Amino acid sequence: MSETIKVDIWSDVQCPWCYIGKRKFEAGAALFDGNVEVEYHSFELAPDTPVDFDGSPVDYLSQRKGLPVAEVELMLERVTGIAENVGLHYDYDSVHQTNTVISHELLHYAKAHGRQLDMKERLLKAYFVDGRHVGRIEDLADLAAEIGLDRDDVVRALTAHDFLPDVKADVAQANAYGIQGVPFFVIDGRYGISGAQDPDTFAEALRQAQTEKIEEKNA
């Protein structure tokens, strides 16, 4: 007997570990013999970042974290190598550092239209691999249209900030859970998993949640 396990994932579009964690979670879910329902939630790592940051990701991280440029370059080199190991080809030379709040609004728009998972994947790839801008409405609308969403309606919704309250609600829920970093996975409302863990960790948590859910149902 199989029970669908809900997984809520807090994530930011410009978090390199979130894309890596997404791949590792997907690998873990593939090891799990059951149904998984995923919902992404908004987490803003740097809500004070300008839409058009004047500099590279190295400049940004160096300034923000107060680290020497050489140390930041090593960090990015390391995370780029780990991304390669899960099949993701990060291109930090083409990344546009930006504010992600409107991309989160787009993810909520996509959820309302049943396309959140596709939109999440498109946004992460756009940012880390394709060198696309994910902070401006027109650029985001182009990406939305690529997965089949109505471009004009996306521009309207993002301009009106129809989904900003949903973004802020996600952030408030993250605070309530005590989430301080992403990715953060909540498995069936019972287990929390922080960071880009190995697939086995996700698979085991899914099995454990399923077992408990079935036991509770049969009790």
Added chain:
Amino acid sequence: MSTAPDTTTPTVPVEAPAHPPIKLLGRADAGGCCGGGSCGV
């Protein structure tokens, strides 16, 4: 001077949204991103 209670000032702190307790699983040192910069990139 009025001795009526001050009903304009909340006496109970605003509570965060309710959620069930969750148990943390996995390694503590897995890669992640923090706004404050304390856990990786």
